[in-house]
Each structure stands twice: as C-alpha cells, then as structure tokens.
Amino acid sequence: MIEIAVLRIGHRPERDQRVTTHVGLAARALGAQGMYLAAEDKGVLESIRDVADRWGGDFFIQDRVSWKRCIRDWKQSGGVVVHLTMYGERVQDREQDIRLHDRILIVVGAEKVPGEIFGLADYNIAISGQPHSEISSLAVFLDHLLQGTELNAEFPQAKIRVIPSPAMKRTEQE
Amino acid sequence: MIEIAVLRIGHRPERDQRVTTHVGLAARALGAQGMYLAAEDKGVLESIRDVADRWGGDFFIQDRVSWKRCIRDWKQSGGVVVHLTMYGERVQDREQDIRLHDRILIVVGAEKVPGEIFGLADYNIAISGQPHSEISSLAVFLDHLLQGTELNAEFPQAKIRVIPSPAMKRTEQE
16 A cells, blocks of 8 residues: 655644644545644644544654654655645646655645755645645645545544435434 | 636634635636635735736636525526535545536535535535545545646736746746
8 A cells, every 4th residue: 555644844833723734634534644744733733633533544643843854764764755836847747657656755835845845855746836725735636646546445443424415414423 | 618616605704814715726726717705804805816916817706795695696597506515425426427517616614514505505525524624625626527637727817937847946927
C-alpha cells in the first residue's frame, strides 16, 4: 500500500487553527495516514484526534515538527516529497510519475512559504495555476494520486458511521 | 458548456470569512462560474473580486441572497441542485447521472445546515462519509463532475499568470 503523510508548514497558531484543522481532516478522509505540523497548536491536535477517535482509522498527528528535518528524514528513508504550490508543474502532467512512488510526503503551506522548499521538494505541483486554498489543493491531489479509490476506504474501529442516504441523515453508532 | 454555480449557506460573518473565501476561490479555480452567498460579508466579496480581477475570467459573486429563493429560482429555470453533505449518497455512485445535467447549483453548508435543504436538493452527495471540510468536498466534487478538464481552463483578461515550473515561482504580468 502507498504510504502518504502531509506536512503542514507556515501555520500560525490562532489565526490558522480552523484552516489547518480542515487540512488535517481532509488528509484523513481522503487517504493520508497522518499529518506532521511544523508548529505547536493543541487546538488543532485535539480537534483532529477527536474526529479520528470517533470516526475510526488510525490517522496520526504530530506537532512541533522541524519541517526541514521532517523532509530530510522522509527523503533519507526512501520517500519522495511533493510540495503543492500554484507555481508548480501541472498535476495532470506529473501525477502518473508520482504514482510510481510508494512513500509520499505532501507539503502544504499557508500564505507564505520559505523559498527553500521549492528546492528541497522532489516535485512542486500545482492544482491549477490559480490562487485558491491549500485545502482544495490537497483534496484534489489526493484524489488524483489515489484515483478515487480513497472514497471507498473503510475506517476500522469507528464509534459512528454514516449510512449513505439520498435524503436524510442516517448514522449507526456502536 | 455546463453551467455551474455555488450557493454558500450558513456563513457567519467574521468567524467564517476565511473559510468562505476559500470556498469561493476553489469554486472559481475549479470550474464554477460564480457563487451566491446567503449572508452579507463585504470582506469575502472584496477578497474574491480582487483575485478575479487580477487573475482573469468572469467569476461572479453575489451576497445577501435568500437561499430558499436561490434554490427555487434555479430549479424553476431548469437547473438541478446538488447539496454536498457527508450524509449523502456516494459521489462515485451518482456522478455519472449528475453529469447529464447542464445547469448545476452546488449547495455548500457550514457546520450546521437547515434540515430542509435535504428535501429541497435534487441530490445529496457525500465526498466520503467522513467529516472533513466544505472546501475539500467542493474541490473533489467539481473535479469529478468536470473530469479534470477544469485543470486545463484558461482565464481570459488576466493581469497576472503563472508559468508552470518544476522549481521556482515564475509569472508573467501584463
């Protein structure tokens, strides 16, 4: 199985709490195994762990990570690093290449990212060359990488589960 | 050409400003023609119009919309309404049907949405039955609906344009 983690950089505690929480939840829902956070933010950790605890699976989140060390360690252990940026190559041109790798670290920045990251990443990839959101970029990238298979994933040990329905909220709880 | 607009409901001014701005920017970047906002928020309008003005295309945004009237008008003029919700049918099971329509209003809620919306929508659609983000849900839905073609879109009359690059920021400006 392909191993995927997200590294969130440029997070500013307080101001970015909600967006970073959405990044982590999208990562979990769409096939990543965990998120490294290059900052300290207990609120983000608690929100994501709370969801993971109730909704199943074994998504990990680790904060206070040095982003440079995280990237270096990932590459040293044979993984590749994909930095999502509107300035990068078009995802539709590179996704087939990237899919050949089996350990992928996806770096997701906030508004400003250190320029160094462009050189440290193996791939700089754009989900359109338009400004939008790190959350939407990550979501489309994961869905392309996994070719939609992530939408069929099961989350074991869930305490609550949705039963898909055309017109109402249906869940089952343990 | 398929006509797509987004209706953002449940927006709370201040608190949701950043997330709603991301919803609008993702809508624009990934193939929608405009966004209706069922609230008043000048900050959101300004941010999105500023991007649209610099980066091209003719994305519209309209605030102070009554969501019920917006849905009713859309349906009366022959369009279909797709509500994105984790409780809905699986996108992978319904996207082919939805693609047969040529006017689609995508309803995107915040944390709480009025229960009525489930009955008013023609489709309630889940991008995985897991909690994540309205931004990631909208992005994956648009990409599935348009089958990736939105990533090749041009934005006419742009004042600034990215030149895709493997390792640096390159833009051209008028």
